[in-house]
Amino acid sequence: MLILNDSQPRGLGYYEIDNRLTNAEMPVGQRHFEADTYTCSHCNAVVVLNPNRVRERYKCNGCNHHICDDCKAKRLMGNPCKTMKQAIEESMESAARHAEFPSIILP
Amino acid sequence: MARYIASWSAVTAAALVDTSAAVNAAYPGSLRSGGATLQYRVNEVYIGGEDTASTPCQMILARASTISVGALSVGNIAVADFTVTAPGTVPGWGNTAATSGAQRSSTLYLLQLSLNTFGGIARWQARYGEELTAYGNTATGAEMLLSSKVGAGKTSGHIIFEIV
Numbered sequence: 001m002l003i004l005n006d007s008q009p010r011g012l013g014y015y016e017i018d019n020r021l022t023n024a025e026m027p028v029g030q031r032h033f034e035a036d037t038y039t040c041s042h043c044n045a046v047v048v049l050n051p052n053r054v055r056e057r058y059k060c061n062g063c064n065h066h067i068c069d070d071c072k073a074k075r076l077m078g079n080p081c082k083t084m085k086q087a088i089e090e091s092m093e094s095a096a097r098h099a100e101f102p103s104i105i106l107p
Numbered sequence: 108m109a110r111y112i113a114s115w116s117a118v119t120a121a122a123l124v125d126t127s128a129a130v131n132a133a134y135p136g137s138l139r140s141g142g143a144t145l146q147y148r149v150n151e152v153y154i155g156g157e158d159t160a161s162t163p164c165q166m167i168l169a170r171a172s173t174i175s176v177g178a179l180s181v182g183n184i185a186v187a188d189f190t191v192t193a194p195g196t197v198p199g200w201g202n203t204a205a206t207s208g209a210q211r212s213s214t215l216y217l218l219q220l221s222l223n224t225f226g227g228i229a230r231w232q233a234r235y236g237e238e239l240t241a242y243g244n245t246a247t248g249a250e251m252l253l254s255s256k257v258g259a260g261k262t263s264g265h266i267i268f269e270i271v
Contacts, residue, residue, distance in 0.1 A: 013234040017220070019227040024161030026223070039237035046218045046231065046239070088146060088242045095143040095243060 012036035015048050040068035041083045042075075110187040113138055113200040114265040117157060120164065120255035126172055129208030134254035135166075135262060136182045137175055137209045140241050141249070142196040148238035149251065151267040152231045156224030156260055164260030166220045166229065170241070171250035172212035177205025187267070194270050198241075209252045217251065224260030238269070 017033045019026060036049045041060070045068050058072035059065065062081020075081065113136065121133035129137065135154070140147060154166055179201035186193060217239050220229035233239065243249050253266070 011234050013237060014230075014232045016230045017222050017227065018229075019223050021226040022156070022161070022223040024223055024225050037231065037234075039233060039239065043215070044217060044239050045215075046233075084240055088240055088248070091243055091248065092144050092146065 012038055012049070013046065015046075038066055040071055041065040041085070042067045042071040042081070044084045045070070108270050109191045109194055110267065110269045111184055111197065112187055112265050112267050113182060113184045113198075114263070115182045115202060116263045117261060118202060118263070119259060119261040120166070121259055122257055123211060123254045125213035125256075126210050128173070128210055129175070129202075129204075129252060129254055131203040131208060132181065134202050134208075134252065135264060136200055136202045136266075137171065137179065137204075137250055137252040137254075138241070138266060138268065139171075139175055139179060139199045139209070139250040141199050141244055143244050144242075145196050145198065145244075146240060146242035146271040147198050147268045148240050148271060149266055149268045150233040150235075150238040152218060152220065152229075152253070152264070153266075154220055154222060154229045154253075154262050154264040156222055156227045156262055158224040158226075158261045160225060162224045162258055162260045164222060164224045164258030164262075165256045166222065166253060166260070166262070167211065167216055167256050168218040168220065168239075168251055168253045169211045170215035170217065170247045171209035171252050172215070172247055173210040174244075174246050174250040175199075175204040175209040176207045179204055197270065198268070209250050211252050211254055211256075212247055215247055222260070224258070224262055240271075
């Protein structure tokens with residue numbers, strides 16, 4: 001059972017692998033797997049919550065959202081908080097700006 | 108904005124190596140934004156196995172490190188709300204690229220949906236606000252590719268996404 005506390009993300013996605021109708025031999029207890037998920041706000045990777053994990057999940061204090069272990073490592077190495085949403089907005093704004101004022105291509 | 112369902116039927120996947128071009132008709136499909144300011148958000152992926160013998164299959168939804176070239180075809184795309192006004196540009200979807208297929212990034216895996224395609228199913232639903240986003244018309248943001256990394260399973264399924 002997964003007990004939610006402050007170290008756990010809330011309001012989760014849902015992940016299911018259902019092999020109950022699969023007519024093949026499988027290790028016991030592996031026919032049906034259900035887990036909660038969250039999406040890393042930095043890289044958009046979907047993180048499947050391992051109910052047996054005891055290490056705390058890292059919550060970025062920049063965006064106040066849980067992020068994946070890879071992004072946590074980058075964050076702890078000093079990288080700034082940059083969410084996928086921000087990256088998209090910047091890119092779309094830049095695309096729109098360039099469409100309005102196309103850059104001059106010099107020969 | 109408008110929600111769409113991209114689907115595929117009875118596609119037998121071939122194992123695809125990271126950063127190599129997807130072979131036409133050998134993967135469920137890729138979803139390419141296709142507009143500099145077009146953004147879409149994926150909020151559900153469903154894969155249903157249809158093989159007649161045990162076939163473990165490692166299906167991966169990942170960003171494309173090199174996007175597909177040419178029109179995408181084979182695969183359906185339908186708007187969820189019949190009454191909605193469709194946006195001017197809709198992402199391309201399909202498992203057949205007119206020129207070259209997308210290449211799966213070796214690092215930007217978004218979802219790993221392993222299943223035995225002998226009747227197994229795999230499903231993921233995003234929490235509201237935590238959808239997977241793609242945007243623009245350049246790598247690595249513009250295209251997501253659902254493909255098999257290991258195993259040649261036959262599947263049908265759908266991806267639900269919203270154009271923002």
